[in-house]
Amino acid sequence: MGKIAMRPVERGATPLDPDGTPIAFGHYRDARDALIDRIGDYCSYCENVLPSKVDVEHVLPKVHHPELECEWTNFLLACDYCNPVKSDTDIVLDDFFWPDRDNTARAFAYEKDLAPRVADRLSGKHRAAAQSTLELTGLDREPSHQKYRPRDRRWIKRREAWGVALESLRDLRANDTEAMRRAIVRTAISRGFFSIWMQVFEQDTDMRLRFIKCFQGTAPDCFDRSTRSVQRPGGRI
Ligand SMILES: [Zn+2]
Numbered sequence: 001m002g003k004i005a006m007r008p009v010e011r012g013a014t015p016l017d018p019d020g021t022p023i024a025f026g027h028y029r030d031a032r033d034a035l036i037d038r039i040g041d042y043c044s045y046c047e048n049v050l051p052s053k054v055d056v057e058h059v060l061p062k063v064h065h066p067e068l069e070c071e072w073t074n075f076l077l078a079c080d081y082c083n084p085v086k087s088d089t090d091i092v093l094d095d096f097f098w099p100d101r102d103n104t105a106r107a108f109a110y111e112k113d114l115a116p117r118v119a120d121r122l123s124g125k126h127r128a129a130a131q132s133t134l135e136l137t138g139l140d141r142e143p144s145h146q147k148y149r150p151r152d153r154r155w156i157k158r159r160e161a162w163g164v165a166l167e168s169l170r171d172l173r174a175n176d177t178e179a180m181r182r183a184i185v186r187t188a189i190s191r192g193f194f195s196i197w198m199q200v201f202e203q204d205t206d207m208r209l210r211f212i213k214c215f216q217g218t219a220p221d222c223f224d225r226s227t228r229s230v231q232r233p234g235g236r237i
Pocket residue numbers: 043044045046047048078079080081082083
């Protein structure tokens with residue numbers, strides 16, 4: 001099935017106002033709730049559930065691209081770890097993979113007890129883009145990483161989610177009912193880390209289809225009917 005990480009999302013077109021015209025956001029913060037509504041209450045990079053105090057993330061930083069400050073297609077959501085790590089770094093979009101345009105599930109690998117890394121299947125330019133994306137977001141910073149700071153608890157959250165997902169898998173094996181399946185999906189969406197749930201339930205297509213459907217805003221065209229991650233239409237991977 002392949003290892004996956006960084007949920008690909010579908011942000012969709014600019015939301016419409018009641019008259020049916022695309023909303024022109026006066027301030028980027030005004031887009032936050034619409035964004036959460038579209039792509040779920042999760043960090044677009046590390047997949048953690050967002051904290052209560054969250055801001056809109058600009059893919060291209062607003063300092064360098066003031067014209068994109070209120071542009072819907074430049075918005076994602078980031079937690080208070082990923083956001084400051086990525087910061088105002090001036091970047092070229094094509095040097096990285098993005099969860100709203102590429103099938104980022106194919107770019108990285110999550111494995112239990114290991115830091116996220118570039119997926120084995122990638123080579124050349126794709127490998128470089130995936131590596132740059134890891135560095136930009138600091139997603140692979142665990143205590144052994146040179147740039148790790150103790151404040152960064154993303155790796156702990158990730159491990160906790162693995163633990164809960166594995167426990168859920170054991171519960172399902174002991175008692176495989178529709179109610180149990182629904183309860184596990186509720187646990188998953190409230191805890192976040194889509195990719196970890198997808199991986200732990202690797203052998204269970206039914207559960208994986210539920211995760212794809214129930215994690216708000218997961219790009220459906222990034223997975224085939226058997227939930228294998230596939231090349232994203234219009235994306236580079
Ligand atoms: Zn994050």
